Amino acid sequence: MRAVPRHVACVMDGNGRWAQRRSLPRTAGHRAAETTVIDIIEAARAAGVEWLSLYAFSTENWNRPGAEVDYLMRLVRRVVRKHAPLLLARGIRCRFLGVADPRIPRELARDFDDLAALTADNRGMTLTVAFDHGGRRDIVEAARSLIRSRTPADEVTERLFADHLPFPDTPDVDLVIRTSGEQRISNFMLWQVAYAEWVFPEVLWPDFRAPEFLACLRTYRRRDRRFGGVPPLTDGDPS
Ligand code: IPE
Ligand code: IPE
Ligand code: MG
Secondary structure, eight states: OOOSSSSEEOOOHHHHHHHHTTTOHHHHHHHHHHHHHHHHHHHHHHHHHHHEEEEEGGGGGGGGHHHHHHHHHHHHHHHHHHHHHHHHHTTTOOOEEOOOOSSOOHHHHHHHHHHHTTTOOOOEEEEEEEEEEEEEHHHHHHHHHHHTOOOOOGGHHHHHHHHHHSSOOOOOEEEEGGGGGOOOOOSSTTTTTOOOEEOOOOSEEEOOOHHHHHHHHHHHHHOOOOSSSSSSTTSSSOO
16 A cells, blocks of 8 residues: 555535634635645645545535625635646646536636646646536436447446546545544545545644644554455454
8 A cells, every 4th residue: 555645535624614613704714725725735745645636616515505605606716816826836737526517607617727728737746626516416427428428238347437437537536534523425526435545634624734634644554455355464364
């Protein structure tokens, strides 16, 4: 097993509670999340993580009040534009996973496309921002794509199925970090997390920083990943 997980995925949770604890509007928590996002991108890159995925907005998040959704759309646009030069300079390749709903402002979708094009040749780390993402939707879309390709049912394998998911070059997730103490998947990269290790730090996302991220990587290193096998060295017998 690699000492550093190749693919780390974060469910950035707890912004609203961070704000509520300070008697601030929930949007203040989202604004405070920006610093964490940049910190974690830098920390992951420096630690040798090759793939970092951040869950920024789920297909279910459309159920939030309109004002909060609008705020998030504006905030994400500002963050994407502001940090594009830094991401380019750091050699980070950026991608946006999801982004299918017509309610997404056209200018935001364009900024996503621009940043992806700007950084497409970077080879440092691949940053996937899951925005208007739903794991189930991706699986349904893959099934539709397979059916359209007229692949005979008997020829459908897990590998072939995965080739029809968006960004099929994405490796399986090794480590999922969900902040704020919540312990659920919330429809995040369902296919790719099939054998991921999970950690659930109590800290709220706006307070999550490089030291807490590195602690998660250390926790991962102590895990025994068996993939259905038996512990190494013992062949399964008590030693
Ligand atoms: C995560 O923080 C950010 C998004 C889902 C966009 P929340 O807004 O879910 O924060 P809590 O869970 O209400 O504290
Ligand atoms: C998951 O967080 C989605 C993102 C972090 C973008 P939520 O806060 O929306 O998830 P639930 O509603 O608690 O499951
Ligand atoms: Mg939440």
